Amino acid sequence: MIELLFIGTGGSVATEERDNTSFLLLSQDTAALIDCPGSVIQKLKKAQIDPRSVHSIIVTHIHPDHIYGLPSLIHSLMLEDCVIEILGSERSVNFCAELLDLFNLRSEKVKCHVNFIPVVPGEDYRISPSLTCAFYKIPHSPSSMAVGFHKIEEGLDLLYSGDTPRFPELLQRVQNIDYLIHDCSAPSRIFEEYPSLYAMHTDSLALGKIAQEAGVKHLVPCHFFGEVDFSIKEIEDEIRENFRGELTIPEDFSRIPLTKKT
DSSP states (O other), rough: OOEEEEEEEEEEESSSOBBBBBBEETTTTTTEEOOSSOOOHHHHHTTTTTTEEEEEEEEOOSSSSHHHHHHHHHHHTTOOOOEEEEEEEEHHHHHHHOOOHHHTTTSTTTTTTTEEEEOOOTOOEEEEHHHHHHEEOOSSTTTOOOEEEEETTEEEEEEEOOOOOOOHHHHTTTTTTTEEEEEBBBOOOHHSSSSSGTOOOOOOOHHHHHHHHTTEEEEEEEEBBBSOOOHHHHHHHHTTTTTTSSSSOOTEEEEEEEOOOO
């Protein structure tokens, strides 16, 4: 079985209910962490996940709400004899290396060894015997990448957009995908009030439209802004104006078992 475990579902400004977006992809042979904000160790333990089971960290981009927990995670594992691979764009992995060096977290006394893997868009990377992933350049920041996962045994596909504006070129690559986890920062009225958001993020009305056009089978919106006022019901209603597939709106610590869609 493979499942998603969200340890955060919010945007750059956390709320009482939602920390910055981050999740684990859990299979029988690995735990892959996608982005690394906040106190990851505390959240893993709260979810009853052994932090030593995390063998890969995928960094979608280097804005603070996606990487600021990395030094704390490695520091917490410094006495553990383990290896963690960090994958992302060249900008992202270089920045992560510099960030760890600021805290002297790549010295000999740190037993947790970190390997940095700058990815090439479109190429496949094996992160466990059962999981491969590929990366796609997206607009949001110069370091930004979307990441797609493939479950070899079952042919189950999942794409995570990371923070991204509406970008049809991305979904054209993955028509009829099983699962799409996508930026859904706020309802359309918030974007109309602050038009600069259109260049950085996706509103719920637009997400429903592009997911339906791409034939997405199961949509999982996330990265909900914490600094403006709206309800999750408003998000759901806007998505449902156009999207007819399965829809799961996660909360922090939501678990979503992944199954092949027919």
